Amino acid sequence: MKKVLVVCGAGIATSTVVLEKLKTFLEENQLTSKVHLIQASAVEVNNLIDEIDFIVTTTQLSDSITKPIIKAMSLLTGINTQKFYDQFLLNLNSD
Amino acid sequence: MNIIQDLCFPHQSFENSDEVFHFIAPILINKKFVTEDFENQLKIRERSNPTGFDLEYMGIAIPHVDAQYVQQDGLWIMTFKEPCDWTNAETNEKLKISIIFGLLISNPHSHIDMLQKLTNIFPQISIIQELSQIDNSSELCNMIGKILK
Secondary structure (H helix, E strand, C coil): EEEEEEEECCCCCHHHHHHHHHHHHHHCCCCCCHEEEEEEEHHHHHHHHCCCCHHHHHCCCCCCCCCCEECHHHHHHHCCHHHHHHHHHHHHHHC | CCCHHHHHHEECCCCCCCHHHHHHHHHHHHCCCCCHHHHHHHHHHHHHHHCEEEEEEEEEEECCCCCHCCCCEEEEEEEEEEEEEEECCCCCCCEEEEEEEEEEEECCCHHHHHHHHHHHCCCHHHHHHHHCCCCCHHHHHHHHHHHHH
16 A cells, blocks of 8 residues: 655645545545555655655655655646646556 | 635735735734734745646635634635736746635634635636636625635
């Protein structure tokens, strides 16, 4: 099971929207059992970095982060969302 | 969540986020939506994690602060006569925005519904454009109220 961190600046607004969209996406694609989603704010990322496989974010993160980062702004704007989901699946299926 | 007309500000003339924050903070503090430190928190938050989003046809912003600085849930809306300078959350570059949805969230787990309804309208060009062109607060308030019902 892959652990995915869902991040936004404050950990309350945009990450919540992204989390819900991701949950729906996972359900629709029968991937729910393969992914554990964890919601966090930008400042909490370093504390959680060792436990997770990749990050989905709606805000800028530090360059020093060592795990893959997928920008999720398109899930908020509704523009070009396919690119996000493609990247998500790519990271999910990689080793 | 009830949308109140007092928090709908159509056709404003602010040039950037600092000016907007300076204007809105005393109003929200007075109405007991937020704590005294709100203006400062908005600025801090905006600098580290900008809230501008490029919808391609238009820019929008969703400024907000950590839940601990919010005492009452709500939403403030602002539109502009001329697009206002903001920062793009994705690229950190300057972004001209035409509408602000100011989120007031006191509890990290509440209002998923409201947030989803809000983000669902972002790709709908005609709705966002219509909102940005309304010139009176009562009509703006009504339209947002309908969208979020």
